[in-house]
Amino acid sequence: xxxxxxxxxxxxxxxFTQGASRLTAVEGVSIAVRDGEVVSLIGPSxxxxxxxxxxxxxxxxxxxxxxxxxxxxxxxxxxxxxxxLQKDLLLPWRTVxxxxxxxxxxxxxxxxxxxxxxxxxxxTLKLAEFSGxxxxxxxxxxxxxxxxxxxxxxxxxxxxxxxPFSAVDAQTRMVLQRELAQTxxxxxxxxxxxxxDLLEAVTLSDRVLVMSRRPGRxxxxxxxxxxxxxxxxxxxxxxxxxxxVNRLMERLDIGHLETTGAPV
Amino acid sequence: xxxxNHSLAIRGTTLSVALLIVFLTAWQWGPGLLRxxxxxxxxxxAVFNEAVRMWNVSGLAFHTGITAAEVLAGFILGSLLxxxxxxxxxMSPTAEFALSPYILALQIAPKVAFAPxxxxxxxxxxxxxxxxxxxxxxxxxxxxxxxxxxxxxxxxINLARAFKAKxxxxxxxxxxxxxxxxxxxxxxxxxxxxxxxxVVGELVGGNAGLGYLLSFGEGQAxxxxxFVAIVMLTLVGGLAYLLVILIELRVLHYLPxxxxxxx
Ligand SMILES: Nc1ncnc2c1ncn2[C@@H]1O[C@H](COP(=O)(O)OP(=O)(O)O)[C@@H](O)[C@H]1O
Ligand SMILES: [Mg+2]
Numbered sequence: 001x002x003x004x005x006x007x008x009x010x011x012x013x014x015x016f017t018q019g020a021s022r023l024t025a026v027e028g029v030s031i032a033v034r035d036g037e038v039v040s041l042i043g044p045s046x047x048x049x050x051x052x053x054x055x056x057x058x059x060x061x062x063x064x065x066x067x068x069x070x071x072x073x074x075x076x077x078x079x080x081x082x083x084x085l086q087k088d089l090l091l092p093w094r095t096v097x098x099x100x101x102x103x104x105x106x107x108x109x110x111x112x113x114x115x116x117x118x119x120x121x122x123x124t125l126k127l128a129e130f131s132g133x134x135x136x137x138x139x140x141x142x143x144x145x146x147x148x149x150x151x152x153x154x155x156x157x158x159x160x161x162x163x164p165f166s167a168v169d170a171q172t173r174m175v176l177q178r179e180l181a182q183t184x185x186x187x188x189x190x191x192x193x194x195x196x197d198l199l200e201a202v203t204l205s206d207r208v209l210v211m212s213r214r215p216g217r218x219x220x221x222x223x224x225x226x227x228x229x230x231x232x233x234x235x236x237x238x239x240x241x242x243x244x245v246n247r248l249m250e251r252l253d254i255g256h257l258e259t260t261g262a263p264v
Numbered sequence: 265x266x267x268x269n270h271s272l273a274i275r276g277t278t279l280s281v282a283l284l285i286v287f288l289t290a291w292q293w294g295p296g297l298l299r300x301x302x303x304x305x306x307x308x309x310a311v312f313n314e315a316v317r318m319w320n321v322s323g324l325a326f327h328t329g330i331t332a333a334e335v336l337a338g339f340i341l342g343s344l345l346x347x348x349x350x351x352x353x354x355m356s357p358t359a360e361f362a363l364s365p366y367i368l369a370l371q372i373a374p375k376v377a378f379a380p381x382x383x384x385x386x387x388x389x390x391x392x393x394x395x396x397x398x399x400x401x402x403x404x405x406x407x408x409x410x411x412x413x414x415x416x417x418x419x420x421i422n423l424a425r426a427f428k429a430k431x432x433x434x435x436x437x438x439x440x441x442x443x444x445x446x447x448x449x450x451x452x453x454x455x456x457x458x459x460x461x462x463v464v465g466e467l468v469g470g471n472a473g474l475g476y477l478l479s480f481g482e483g484q485a486x487x488x489x490x491f492v493a494i495v496m497l498t499l500v501g502g503l504a505y506l507l508v509i510l511i512e513l514r515v516l517h518y519l520p521x522x523x524x525x526x527x
Pocket of ligand 2: 050
């Protein structure tokens with residue numbers, strides 16, 4: 001069922017009140033992500049991308065509109081969604097394997113099944129030999145891979161990824177991007193990927209959504225018509241990439257920002 | 265694990281031992297050379313002889329035992345109380361808001377000043393001493409736990425919430441383990457403060473414990489006796505501190521070694 005909608009935002013508006021001041025973070029955002037699709041969301045910082053992620057994962061309720069996951073209205077945290085942030089959020093007192101099992105443990109999955117899932121994920125993400133290590137013994141890239149394993153361990157249908165690789169170095173990032181792309185492809189997961197990296201958005205996704213400055217609205221939607229979504233390293237070399245990146249730069253007003261200085 | 269660390273440890277230990285020898289030598293012969301009379305600074309050997317005499321005649325072991333027991337009781341009870349209240353207040357922002365001025369006031373008040381009051385209430389027993397120790401140990405432990413609970417990364421809590429964690433699960437799986445390193449930092453401070461609390465209690469009133477020997481020695485102008493009591497108090501405090509460190513090394517075994525040994 002390729003047209004089944006896994007994640008949907010319907011006319012979502014989010015306002016924050018802080019003391020006397022009211023701030024509209026996102027306004028009238030509608031997004032629909034189909035089964036197995038990977039959609040990137042890019043936009044200037046502070047335009048409400050993380051806010052949308054929090055709404056999708058059920059951590060905050062929108063001021064207006066609603067979010068749906070697997071056809072169900074999001075009323076709070078639920079098993080269909082899992083998120084991963086720029087911060088790995090590993091617990092320092094847990095080993096790698098124990099960290100991977102954190103979510104399934106809370107969800108009450110039986111111990112034997114927890115260990116089975118952790119073991120197989122650690123193997124696919126090339127972390128098996130580190131399963132007994134503590135987070136401080138790992139590099140940033142490895143820690144992020146453990147975080148990905150923890151996210152996948154709860155077997156969500158939808159992954160919400162908030163700048164997952166922006167804190168790792170450029171080379172490790174490319175490796176992690178390929179691993180993510182392959183894992184998403186293999187497991188047929190649906191994902192919404194928030195990123196600042198235009199090339200990452202183009203090479204990893206089926207579609208890129210561009211948001212405006214605050215109050216964030218969707219101002220453009222670019223389908224990426226390059227084959228081989230599971231191999232971003234190869235996709236990166238495709239001649240169409242430059243055109244997409246260029247269009248994103250235009251939509252984000254990047255050349256303009258440089259000449260006039262960044263607006264507030 | 266690595267060579268430079270290893271040789272650092274050897275050099276450091278050698279230097280420490282050398283300093284100890286210099287110090288003990290200076291204590292033994294320094295006062296004589298500088299013509300400091302023994303009732304001001306008795307030489308090491310005199311203090312040692314006094315210690316042997318006190319052990320045999322004045323019940324030094326008994327008094328040390330009393331003080332150690334008071335320190336242990338005060339430290340354990342004060343830590344338990346401090347940690348429990350710290351967790352309770354940490355979990356309830358309302359309680360924290362309501363209680364914080366009183367906590368601050370009690371924190372500023374010099375706890376040892378309560379010693380005479382407690383002795384008026386409970387007489388010349390061990391209880392007022394333990395109570396002073398409890399009061400003085402309570403605050404660093406409570407404040408450290410409270411701060412730890414309050415500074416847990418909210419994204420970590422959100423992560424657990426996204427997995428549908430219940431309140432108790434968030435506490436036992438995130439907040440409690442995250443609070444342990446600061447808790448142990450508080451316990452280290454508490455273990456040394458417990459000795460202070462007990463000694464002040466014993467100085468103010470009673471006829472047992474190293475604090476009592478301190479004031480007795482002072483009354484007799486027996487400087488060597490005062491030194492012996494000070495040394496024994498330091499040993500009691502050192503043992504309490506060591507106990508905390510040993511437990512900490514086991515509980516916080518997952519921390520990098522360097523972070524652990526910061527004395
Ligand atoms: N809980 C909150 N309370 C008040 N303002 C918030 C809150 N969360 C986010 N904001 C504000 O909403 C705007 C969008 O934030 P965010 O979604 O984090 O942006 P982005 O992820 O796109 O950088 C920002 O101006 C931010 O300050
Ligand atoms: Mg953000």
